[in-house]
Amino acid sequence: MKNQIVGLSFIVAILLSCQDKNDIKKEDLAVVTNDQVTNNTKTINKSKTKVFDDFIYEIGPRFSSIKKSEVENAKTINAFFSEEELEKMEAITSIKIIRVIDDKQSEIREVGTTKDLTKAQLNLLKNFEYDANFVVRADFKQRNEITGELENNYASPHLTIVPEKEATFVDGKDALKAFLKMSTEEVRKDADLEKFQAAKLYFTVSKDGTIKNVHLDRSCGYPEIDKKMIELITQIPGTWLPAENAKGEQVNQELVVSFGLLGC
Template sequence: MKNNTITLLLLLLFLNGISQNAKNKNFSFEYKGRNTASANEEKLNSAKSVCDITPELWQKLLLPYTERIDLDKLRKIGNSQEFYIAPQENNYNNCINNNYNKIVEYVSVEISTFSNGKKKFTGLSSNENLTPEQKNILNTAEPGTDIYIKIRFRHKNQAMNTIGADNKIIEGELSVTIVPEQEAEFPGGFKQFSKYITENIFNKVSGKENSEKITWAAVSFTINEEGRVVDAKVSGTSGDLKIDQLIILEAINKMPKWKPAQNSKGEKVKEEFSIPFGNGGC
């Protein structure tokens, strides 16, 4: 009787483990690319306006909460208004084509570059047009460099009348990473990379609790000129050292060779990535 009871308990534990693993296999990590603003190095060479640096400028510009609400409200105003912004709900692609200049008046634009956490150069202009100094800063920046943009602006008169705003100066900030002309690519692209992360990280743990721990983690690594992973590290911990080192880091280091990044001259270059597992992006 005692042996039967022990056998039954072991069987229940085994079945429970299978059940937990099965639940994890239902989890699907999806990587859609960088979720931070980026700028193509080739396009920077021809940039004439701050709007040309990245198509995500106004979409991802960090603003005080109420100012973001006001700006988005102006985008949704009916097209009978003189300062109407592009009809597509989420079409931010170019702040000039989308007539942002009709609702905002630039006070100043500051552009700085950072490399290895240290500020290198800063240039200031009084409107959206880049000065020769700012153009030089952008043209000499290398892939992996972070561009820091600070925009100070006011709402134009007709826009202020619509939302009841005053003439105060608003300040927004955005950090933009310069990426190579052709970014490094996992074999099979985003879809296969997502599958690899799902199978080799999320499906390697059992239980909902451990899966949730992974969503708190983030990893950074570099794809070198040969397409190999180097300098991989856990940049955000799961809170579990075994998961960090034996599952996440091991899976990243064992990734197959990538197609390396290339610059505008066709030369192979290294590229850095940062992957937060909670929302599937860099």
């Protein structure tokens, strides 16, 4: 896989310098020899020292993934919190389930006061579709290990509902990240690292494996880089395997490329 990833990155870098930037084809993802990769990498390191190496840092669901079946079968908040978090909750003040829309907490929410989910909370969860983003906000009393006193605390995992089998890029996530990094080096070479902003590029892997609904939530601070990222995701060579639900039926899944600077 490592040879495949590096090879993919190398060949893309060459192709971007010698062909129309808008003409990216699947057959361009060829594998080259280790000697070629080593020599090319040395050249890139010398001539591209300004490039931010961690430009692409995540590709996946918007928040931490949770399967739809887990959400539908949840009866208590145990489905959303770790054992360590649950142990801290000596006394529950409130449990809020809040739908997140366009990265903002909406008024679609239900509130409870125990670890057991209320009927309204259960109904809300069951109505969440694939790609729904939500927060489970727990306000509770936690005992201070030093003083022994109860103190206010909270935990708020952010979650995204995913299919039983998520959409995948055939060559792997690392290969995709390498492709995006190498393919944006030219437009990033003169960017000021201190002015980069955290940006997220949303796209949907459809039932037939094609890419649709490509859009940015915000700019990384450089319009040319934003435009290039949209172009690359829209035209990316390679194959996507669509997501599948519990019945084995192919379904759409929204994914997010986080780039620029590390952010929430």
